[in-house]
Amino acid sequence: MPELPEVETVKAGLAPAMEGAVIARAAVNRPDLRWPFPERMAERLAGQKVLQLRRRSKYILADLASGESLLIHLGMSGRMTVSGDPLGRFVHDHPAVQKHDHVVLDMSNGARITFNDARRFGSMDLVETARAEEHKLLAGLGPEPLGNGFSGETLVTALKGRKSPIKAGLLDQSVVAGLGNIYICEALFRAGISPARRCDRIATARLEALAPVIREVLEEAIAAGGSSLRDYRQADGELGYFQHNFDVYGREGAPCRTCGTTIRRLVQSGRSSFYCPQCQR
Numbered sequence: 692m693p694e695l696p697e698v699e700t701v702k703a704g705l706a707p708a709m710e711g712a713v714i715a716r717a718a719v720n721r722p723d724l725r726w727p728f729p730e731r732m733a734e735r736l737a738g739q740k741v742l743q744l745r746r747r748s749k750y751i752l753a754d755l756a757s758g759e760s761l762l763i764h765l766g767m768s769g770r771m772t773v774s775g776d777p778l779g780r781f782v783h784d785h786p787a788v789q790k791h792d793h794v795v796l797d798m799s800n801g802a803r804i805t806f807n808d809a810r811r812f813g814s815m816d817l818v819e820t821a822r823a824e825e826h827k828l829l830a831g832l833g834p835e836p837l838g839n840g841f842s843g844e845t846l847v848t849a850l851k852g853r854k855s856p857i858k859a860g861l862l863d864q865s866v867v868a869g870l871g872n873i874y875i876c877e878a879l880f881r882a883g884i885s886p887a888r889r890c891d892r893i894a895t896a897r898l899e900a901l902a903p904v905i906r907e908v909l910e911e912a913i914a915a916g917g918s919s920l921r922d923y924r925q926a927d928g929e930l931g932y933f934q935h936n937f938d939v940y941g942r943e944g945a946p947c948r949t950c951g952t953t954i955r956r957l958v959q960s961g962r963s964s965f966y967c968p969q970c971q972r
């Protein structure tokens with residue numbers, strides 16, 4: 692499932708093909724994904740200039756000249772591809788339409804943006820740009836972890852008195868937006884905090900120190916995604932997938948890179964937490 696750095700990488704890959712270009716033609720090939728598409732979506736997209744792309748949590752917003760924004764969520768299995776990219780970074784020829792290519796945008800600059808989603812947990816909607824933050828998927832989201840609204844202080848305040856494990860606290864999107872399983876595991880390892888430790892039993896100074904660690908982990912992953920866009924000519928034009936070198940995520944049974952202790956896995960709220968029982972307390 693794509694997390695914040697992957698979504699940021701998709702946005703960065705789409706931007707040169709979409710920003711400043713006009714959507715010449717939009718094909719919407721089914722009535723819905725996770726939810727129904729908005730009424731007349733293809734007509735409302737066609738002819739619109741894309742002013743800018745933005746990211747909020749794990750959502751991409753394409754602000755259009757009409758005053759509406761296309762809200763994109765990749766869900767579990769959503770994939771965005773660029774073909775005919777005018778910058779020539781991706782495959783130039785448009786590939787044959789694949790099964791599950793649900794939305795196809797042909798840009799005035801020759802680029803084609805394809806949204807493919809086999810499991811259809813993704814979504815697309817059109818919202819009034821000025822009121823986008825009120826959309827049901829965006830309302831109630833906490834601060835962006837990379838934005839000025841997030842700090843050690845805000846994290847301490849948001850988690851104050853909570854008896855839930857820190858893992859659950861960080862998964863709560865009203866505490867901080869866009870964090871998911873993978874980067875929470877990595878941040879907690881780097882901060883030396885056990886995923887099972889109760890929020891109200893973490894010393895304030897340790898909790899404060901967790902905020903900059905979260906930023907650091909996300910920024911490193913975004914940098915890795917960015918270099919994947921620059922250095923690797925993606926044969927199929929698919930955006931957002933790049934090589935990671937995780938410290939704990941997915942490393943159950945392997946030795947901790949810091950102390951050599953075997954990395955363990957713990958299931959919390961139905962998701963796997965990976966941690967080092969020696970380094971994380």
Ligand SMILES: [Zn+2]
Binds near residue numbers: 970
């Ligand atoms: Zn360790």
